[in-house]
Amino acid sequence: MTPHEFIAKWANSPIKERAGAQAHFLDLCRLLGEPEPADVDHTGLDYGFEVGATKTTGGNGFADVFKRGFFAWEYKGTRANLDDAFAQLQRYAVALDNPPLLIVSDIGTTIRIYTNWTNSVSKRYEIAILDLEDPVKRGWLKSALSAPEALRPAKTRQELTEEVASEFAVLAHSLRRRGHKPEEVAHFINRLVFCMFAEDVKLLPDGMFTRMLGHALDNPAEFETFARELFGAMTKGGRVGFERVKWFNGGLFDGDLVFPLTRDEIKIVHKAAGAYWGDVDPSILGTLFERGLDPDKRSQLGAHYTDREKIMMIIDPVIVEPLAAEWDEAKAEIAALMGKAAAIKGGAGTRAENQAQAALDRYLLRLANYRVLDPACGSGNFLYLALKALKDLEHRAQVEAEALGLPRRFPQIGPEVVHGIELNHYAAELARVSVWIGEIQWMLRNGFSATEDPVLKPLDNIECRDALTSWEPAGDVYQGHWVEAEWPAADAIIGNPPFLGGKLLRSQMGDAAVERLFTIYAGRVPAEADLVVYWLEKGLQALVVGKSHRVGFVTTNSVRAGANRRVMDKIADGPGIVAAWSDEPWTVEGAAVRVSLVVYGKPVGGQALQLDGHAATQINADLTSSAVDLTRAKRLAENGGVAWQGPVKIGSFEVDGQTARRWLKMPLNPNGRANADVLRPWMNGSDIVRRPRDLWIVDFHERTEGDAAPYEGPFEHVRLTVKPTRDTNRRDRRRSHWWLHGETVPSLKSLLDKVPRYIATPRVSRYRVFVWLPSSVLPDSRLVAITRDDDTSFGLLHSRHHELWSLRLGGWHGVGNDPQYTPSFGFETFPFPQGLTPAVLASDYSTDPRAVAVAEAAKRLNELRENWLNPADLVRREPEVVPGYPDRLIPSNEAAAEVLRTRTLTNLYNQRPAWLDHAHKALDAAVAAAYGWPADLTDDEVLTRLFALNQARAKA
Structure with a gap:
């Protein structure tokens, strides 16, 4: 045709x-x-x-x-x-x-x-x-x-959102430069955003807002009057000129806050109004606040942009899957009853149809009464997607029931089903507006008209308050005490609580707030835990007392290890973890981080456990699914007092090698002592996995100020570079003893004085590597020092067996998700072969053939590595300027220096040449023989056997 x-x-x-x-x-x-x-x-x-x-x-x-x-x-x-x-x-x-x-x-x-x-x-x-x-x-x-x-349109909703957000960021900066308060700027821009949205979805008369902007471009001085008249009409319903404006209500347009705009600023709004705002993602509100208004508030709000696919990884297992399973059961019942009604005429058929209608009504009532809580809701991204998910479930049930022959009704679920808690007043407003926009968008996209009279219902269910602590008055206003904050009962609790590491609580929140947390949650949350763990604990208690049925949070990925895991242990032992993603990329304050997503509560409706998107038979507290739960590993007394975190400086005590050598060559100080007493080579994790940087450190050890002062050069350096920062330190000792390291670790230094060398490993590193350091080298706090000087211990630690164990029991750090190693979990829980534990003197190893075999393999591995890192034809050894320190390794020429820059442990293990692989396999075989095990055990078999040894020795 x-x-x-x-x-x-x-x-x-x-x-x-x-x-x-x-x-x-x-x-x-x-x-x-x-x-x-x-x-x-x-x-x-x-x-x-x-x-x-x-x-x-x-x-x-x-x-x-x-x-x-x-x-x-x-x-x-x-x-x-x-x-x-x-x-x-x-x-x-x-x-x-x-x-x-x-x-x-x-x-x-x-x-x-x-x-x-x-x-x-x-x-x-x-x-x-x-x-x-x-x-x-x-x-x-x-x-x-x-x-x-x-x-398919080329532009995604996220791209459109980013585009219009960047436009308004320019306007926000312009308004702030004129001295307007950031929060008021946010409130004003939210009004503009909502007007553009309302215009495009036909809630405002045709093109009213854009026409208003056009008139204001002709005479910018009139913008303030025009906007105030429009906002006033939207507050209660009314007219702008001859045109009727709906009653919007909801609090967004209360008050007469309007800023005068310049012609250039009006042009920005006019250009933005040209986009189709019906498609803009509601998360734009949080994006605008963070990127354009007050960057300092971003960490407080947690209102960063996160794509919906990530958020649905929480919402699906917490809300959608259990409720969808309930609908499957209800739908099967309805289908059977409607089939009976069709087959039987008369009263029996009518009764069957009525029973089917009752089954549908029960499910729809279940949805209408369902409540979702986000106790750290920020700008409301989780809440509006949770609302959308519930409305989708209701809609599907209505359509599928209609297909079975039951009449359809208008959607009943609205914003009243979501509850939020947010500390910041304007973030709470953002959340309300996000939910309003999400509700209206859903109605229009599914063929329904938006509700009216008013368009925006008050959302008092999104509260502005602290989610963790609450002031309980007693008597007059000056009396009372702090108590744990109550959360409203909710079927589901979801959200993205603030990410703040345990070590940063005081500096970010203040001593008073932190002490309140520690007091109120004593015995439930360890003091050193990350802030997000308090939300995990409160979610757990909500499950225990029956105020909720399912909880899902985005957490720091360090929640799997250390002090954080004590609450995870309670979750795994109690209601259980039903879904988790152990390590996911996320965005916080514009920066890429790694997170863990945790969903807990008893499985319902035959819901299968899921870990990292795959079915699992169990999920352990460290978010693994192996049959052996290594989170139950215990510290072993035989390993105590051997592995140490290096001293914590708290200040710029380190100096370059040139300065250190100048001090070392100085004449004796007024006390008759040389500066060598208080100067040591210093290394951190970077020096281990890359090339040593030739840094030294001033270490007065436990000397008094009077005993430290005669070391004139080093003391003056510390007084000028360290004291100013220590004068403002929160801890009394660090202020008053400013010339000493923040944590001096005297026990470690005492042990180092007794050995010529020790084993060191970075606390955070892509590869778990161990190296020998001379005992004169002081390890930084980013190193773990193991105070053994025998090759057998070195080999046992560098074996596959210990690597598997430490990786599973350690945490993860940074966007690179590098594994962490700690003395407590990485070392003290590890079951060494019987007779080769740290409790055994190295001298006793000489008669044990197992120890000899491991030592020989370890020495060979270390020798090969050192030859590659520092080839004899590329370096020369030069004694230090004074005795008592290791020789310096100097490139033999410029060409050698260029080659040596690439000779690092990280590059070596990235390449993993055949000789290195063979050396490690020989070491692993010797260590397996020391345990009396086959060399070809799988990873899970090795961990199972190690765990059994740990448990047996812990009970002994």
Whole structure:
């Protein structure tokens, strides 16, 4: 069929929808050279006419034409209202698996194609029947039938959101430069944003806000008057000129806050108004606040932009999956009852239908009464997606029940089902507006009108207060005490609590707030735990007392280790973890971090456990699924007092090698002593895994100020560079003893004095590497020092067995997600081979063939590594300027220096050459023999055996 023939046959055709729809579509197939439904799918389930079960509202299907994964198509008679047809199709899209295109047309004049991708902006293609001779417009139709991706808008909702956010960031900075308060700027811009949204979704009269901006561009001085008049009308409902404005309410437009804008500022708003705000993600509100208004508030709000796929990783297992399982059961009951009603006439059939209706009503009431709490809601991203998920569940139930023959009702679920707690007043407002926009968007996208009178319901269920502590007054206003904050009862608790490491609590929150936390949560949350752990604990208690049924939080990925895991242990032992992602990329304050997502509560409806997206039989407290739960490993007395974290400086005590050598060569000090007493080579993790930087450190050890002062050069350096920062330190000892390291670790130094060398490993490193350091080298706090000088201990620590153990019991750090090593969990829990434990003197190893074999393999590994790191032809050894220190390794020339810069342990283990691999395998075999085990055990078998040894020795 040619375009001319099609137009001649169908243009302005008087044929009714029912009579002409299928013939019209078949002619389009012939026109476009596309196969007809019967040629492709003889069942008609994936491509056919009248797809969907009988609707009680009339008609024979959810769509007149349907092609799964392509489109759903609704026909109407010539010149019918296509907006109504589109709304009808939207309401049934969920029953058709939400096809990417929704198409409506009348028989004789118009075809409209609406895009329906979840995360793309909306686009409408309109084709007049009389224009079908245009090859471009025919191409749109052909793509709809065969290649819908060609019609997908290039811009995602996130990209649109980022785009308009950047526009408003410019406006926000401009207003702040004029001296306006950041919070008031945020409030004002939220009003502008909502006006643009309301205009585009037809809640404000056609183009009213844009027209207002246009008039203000002619005379900027009038903007303030125009905006105040509009906001006032939106507050209570009223008129702007002759045009009626709906009653919006909700608190957003209370008060008369309006800022005068310059012509350039009005241009920014006018340009932004040109975007289609109906597609803008509600998370723009938090984005605007953070990026454009007050960056210092970002960590307080936690209102950063996070894409919906990440948030749904929490919402799905916490809310959607359990409620969907309940609907599956209810739907099966309804189907059985409706089948009975159809088979039995009379009173019995009516009773069966009534019972089916009652089953549907029970489920819908369950959804209406369901409550979700985000106790750290920020700008409301989790809340609005939770609301959307609940409305989707209600909508699907209504549509699927209608397919079974029950009547459909208007959606009942609204913003009242979500509750939030947020400390910052303006962030709480952001959350309310996000939820309002999300609610309106959902209604319109699913073919329903937005609620009115008022448009915005008050959302007192999003509270502005502290989620952890609360002041309980007693007597007059000056009396009372701090208590644990109460959370409202909620079926589900979700959210992204603030990320603040345990060591940063005091500096970020202040001593008083931290002491309140420690007192109120004593015995429940360790004092050194990250802040997010307090939310985990409160979620656990809500489950225990029956105030909630399922909890899901985004947490720091360090929650799997250290003090944080004590609460995770209680969760795993109690209600249990039902879903988790152990290590996911996330964004906090614009920076990439790694997080763990944890969902806990008893499984319901046969819900399977999931770990990192895969089915699991169990999930341990460290977010692993192995049969052996290594979180139960105990510290062993035989390992105590051997592994130490290096001293904590708290100040710039370190100096470069040139300065140190100048001090070393100085004459004796007034006390008759050399500076060598208080100067030591110094190394941290970077010096281990890269190249040593030739840094030294001033260490007065435990000397008094009077005994330290005579060491003139080092003391003056510390007085000038360290004392100013220590004068403001929160800890009394660090202020008063400013010349000493913050943590001096005298026990470690005493042990180092007794050995010529010791074993060191970085606390955080991509690879778990161990090295020998001379005892004169002081380790930084980022190193763990093991005070053994025998090759056997070195080999046992560098074995695969210890590496597997320490990786599982350590934490993870930074965006690189590098493993951490600690004396307590990495070393003190490790079960060394019997007879080769740290409690055994190294001298006793000489007669043990197992120890000798391990030592020889360890020495060979270390020798090969050192030869690669510092080849004899590229370095020369030079004695230090005074005795008592290790020789310096100096590049033999510039070319050698260039090569040596690449010779690092990190690069070596990145490459892992064959000789290194063989050396490690030989060491592993010797260590396996020392245990009396085969060398080819799997990782899980090694860990299982080590765990059994740990448990047996812990009980001994």
